[in-house]
Amino acid sequence: MIDRLALDRWMAAAAEGDRAALAPLFHALWPIAVRYATRLVGDAQLAEDCAQDALVQLFGQLERYDPARDALTWALTLTTWQCRTARRRRDRRGEADELPADDDASHAAVDGASALERRDLVRAALAALDALGPRDLETITLAVTDTRTAATAPATFRKRLERALARLRTSWRSRHGTL
Amino acid sequence: MAHSERSTELALRRARFAYERAHAIAAARGVAIAGGLVALAYGLHAMTPGIWLAAAALAVALAVLGWRGGAARRGALAGVLAGLPPLLAPSVVFALAHGGHCATCEHGATLQCLITCFVTASLVGVAVGYRASVDPAPRRFAIAAITTAALTGLLGCGTTGLGGALGVVVGVVAGGVTGWLVGGRAAHA
Numbered sequence: 109m110i111d112r113l114a115l116d117r118w119m120a121a122a123a124e125g126d127r128a129a130l131a132p133l134f135h136a137l138w139p140i141a142v143r144y145a146t147r148l149v150g151d152a153q154l155a156e157d158c159a160q161d162a163l164v165q166l167f168g169q170l171e172r173y174d175p176a177r178d179a180l181t182w183a184l185t186l187t188t189w190q191c192r193t194a195r196r197r198r199d200r201r202g203e204a205d206e207l208p209a210d211d212d213a214s215h216a217a218v219d220g221a222s223a224l225e226r227r228d229l230v231r232a233a234l235a236a237l238d239a240l241g242p243r244d245l246e247t248i249t250l251a252v253t254d255t256r257t258a259a260t261a262p263a264t265f266r267k268r269l270e271r272a273l274a275r276l277r278t279s280w281r282s283r284h285g286t287l
Numbered sequence: 288m289a290h291s292e293r294s295t296e297l298a299l300r301r302a303r304f305a306y307e308r309a310h311a312i313a314a315a316r317g318v319a320i321a322g323g324l325v326a327l328a329y330g331l332h333a334m335t336p337g338i339w340l341a342a343a344a345l346a347v348a349l350a351v352l353g354w355r356g357g358a359a360r361r362g363a364l365a366g367v368l369a370g371l372p373p374l375l376a377p378s379v380v381f382a383l384a385h386g387g388h389c390a391t392c393e394h395g396a397t398l399q400c401l402i403t404c405f406v407t408a409s410l411v412g413v414a415v416g417y418r419a420s421v422d423p424a425p426r427r428f429a430i431a432a433i434t435t436a437a438l439t440g441l442l443g444c445g446t447t448g449l450g451g452a453l454g455v456v457v458g459v460v461a462g463g464v465t466g467w468l469v470g471g472r473a474a475h476a
Contacts, residue, residue, distance in 0.1 A: 124357030168305035
């Protein structure tokens with residue numbers, strides 16, 4: 109269970125220069141960022157690298173933290189960007205042969221053909237996500253991870269999500285044809 | 288130590304380093320700002336040993352407050368901005384009153400210079416105090432702002448002698464307290 113109020117409090121304290129808040133903030137964010145990155149990139153090692161880069165970036169920019177905004181959302185948005193960058197780099201190097209797997213059990217459950225199909229689907233989805241702006245990406249991230257905050261009214265969030273998904277559909281169609 | 292613990296430790300170390308690096312850069316920025324202000328003061332007035340001391344104190348204060356971050360950094364920057372009028376005003380007033388350069392203030396500080404220091408310092412002090420009262424961490428903001436405002440002002444008003452130096456310090460503190468009280472009362476109304 110994520111204690112979002114504690115997260116916000118620690119981040120605000122760290123942004124105010126309180127060094128004692130750094131460790132608890134990091135230990136609260138780290139497992140979440142790693143889990144989230146693993147879902148995005150599949151490879152556990154690469155996911156740890158992405159999470160690490162994201163948190164390094166976040167800690168380096170803590171002075172810009174706006175207490176009115178949600179700390180976790182910011183962390184996950186940075187993680188998403190790092191995952192996209194890492195994925196692009198990996199694709200460029202032609203090292204994208206590993207399967208995006210959740211765990212060993214799921215590996216065993218899928219046969220080679222469906223695994224390939226799944227990998228292609230993930231790649232296609234990430235390519236479509238590449239075209240979205242940070243706001244859309246953040247909205248979709250919040251919806252997927254079910255971490256929407258009370259700060260945004262449900263109706264507003266729904267509208268924002270609708271618009272983000274519409275843009276995602278357009279991006280998908282322009283790359284891969286019909287949905 | 289397990290691999291995951293090692294990587295967590297490594298990530299924490301890197302994150303801490305990034306945090307401290309950002310703060311060290313802010314401290315360096317503070318020193319650079321102090322350097323700019325000293326250059327400005329050097330161009331405007333004659334520098335006495337006392338002013339050099341104030342300049343050194345300003346550089347240290349901006350570095351420390353910049354490194355500390357948060358309200359201390361915000362306050363330090365606000366203080367520098369607030370300290371600019373007392374830094375510049377004596378030169379302008381002296382030039383207008385005597386048609387001369389304030390390099391001579393040191394030897395012939397005029398009443399106008401002293402009054403200008405006190406009045407401008409009081410006015411910016413009120414602004415600083417008011418702004419501090421609405422900051423999330425008002426006390427730290429106020430202390431940082433008043434410190435840097437007084438030191439910045441001293442770079443200009445210190446050249447007018449003890450009267451000018453006292454004028455800017457008393458003005459900033461008195462104005463700051465007044466602004467704080469006004470801001471606090473407005474917030475509670």
